[in-house]
Amino acid sequence: MKKWMLPFTLLLVLLVSACGNGSTSEKEEGKESKDKETITYESENGPVEVPADPKRVVVLSSFAGNVMALDVNLVGVDSWSKMNPRWEDDLKDAEEVTDESLEKIIELEPDLIIGLSNIKNVDKLKEIAPTVTFTYGKVDYLTQHIEIGKLLNKEKEAQAWVDDFKNRAQTAGDDIKAKIGEDKTVSVIESFNKQLYVYGNNWGRGTEILYQEMNLNMPDKVKEEALEPGYFALSTEVLPEFAGDYVILSKDPKADNSFMETETYKNIPAVKNNQVFEVNMMEFYFNDPLTLDYQLDFFKEKFLGN
Numbered sequence: 001m002k003k004w005m006l007p008f009t010l011l012l013v014l015l016v017s018a019c020g021n022g023s024t025s026e027k028e029e030g031k032e033s034k035d036k037e038t039i040t041y042e043s044e045n046g047p048v049e050v051p052a053d054p055k056r057v058v059v060l061s062s063f064a065g066n067v068m069a070l071d072v073n074l075v076g077v078d079s080w081s082k083m084n085p086r087w088e089d090d091l092k093d094a095e096e097v098t099d100e101s102l103e104k105i106i107e108l109e110p111d112l113i114i115g116l117s118n119i120k121n122v123d124k125l126k127e128i129a130p131t132v133t134f135t136y137g138k139v140d141y142l143t144q145h146i147e148i149g150k151l152l153n154k155e156k157e158a159q160a161w162v163d164d165f166k167n168r169a170q171t172a173g174d175d176i177k178a179k180i181g182e183d184k185t186v187s188v189i190e191s192f193n194k195q196l197y198v199y200g201n202n203w204g205r206g207t208e209i210l211y212q213e214m215n216l217n218m219p220d221k222v223k224e225e226a227l228e229p230g231y232f233a234l235s236t237e238v239l240p241e242f243a244g245d246y247v248i249l250s251k252d253p254k255a256d257n258s259f260m261e262t263e264t265y266k267n268i269p270a271v272k273n274n275q276v277f278e279v280n281m282m283e284f285y286f287n288d289p290l291t292l293d294y295q296l297d298f299f300k301e302k303f304l305g306n
Contacts, residue, residue: 173214
């Protein structure tokens with residue numbers, strides 16, 4: 001009897017062991033299957049099959065902050081994002097890439113590539129990973145974030161941030177107008193590469209918050225020259241014509257800002273009244289959620305003192 005039971009017991013052990021291994025294997029297969037799940041994103045160029053849960057995203061222009069705000073991992077970003085001092089820690093492990101550094105992008109093994117519609121080598125990038133591009137300004141800046149939310153399968157999170165942000169920005173705008181006066185004007189001026197620019201209402205640098213959400217007034221000259229194209233190049237001589245009662249001055253602190261030493265600049269009413277608020281252009285450049293939250297806090301502090 002004992003001799004008969006021995007092979008039976010051994011067979012039972014083998015069967016249980018096989019079942020156990022099958023269960024582990026099934027779990028691993030299930031995990032791999034989940035990692036390989038995809039969704040179809042309706043891009044402006046047609047449907048694109050993308051990962052449902054992307055783990056290694058490359059951003060070639062503009063949208064790094066949108067991706068980070070939705071807590072998705074970046075392995076490669078553009079040079080402007082890499083230069084943002086506020087993102088230094090967050091992007092320390094991300095490689096700086098361009099639309100021409102194809103070999104480096106291949107080495108990063110991305111599962112999704114995002115960029116603006118003017119990037120080069122789109123067909124080659126599509127061979128590396130699903131690639132989605134957006135035309136700047138085709139949709140407004142908040143809709144843009146929701147679109148990136150859809151692309152990353154995080155539309156609900158994106159929409160929740162947008163709703164909250166609009167409420168906070170509009171409330172701050174009401175408070176600012178109550179304090180400085182409904183008729184006061186604000187200009188956003190930038191010194192970049194020895195050239196001055198003034199901006200319209202959709203070109204980053206806080207313009208979306210000031211003009212779209214807060215409904216603060218743009219000087220007539222700015223409206224005339226910069227509103228439609230988005231920006232307008234200036235000389236120091238005509239700067240006073242474009243300066244509002246308040247000026248947001250975006251500049252690179254390491255660059256030549258000698259225009260600020262001219263009598264023309266010093267005699268601008270906003271300068272004389274200490275109503276020029278200087279910002280680091282590298283921190284203020286974009287209009288993603290991380291930057292917008294930073295810009296909103298800055299405006300509340302400068303205009304309201306809180």
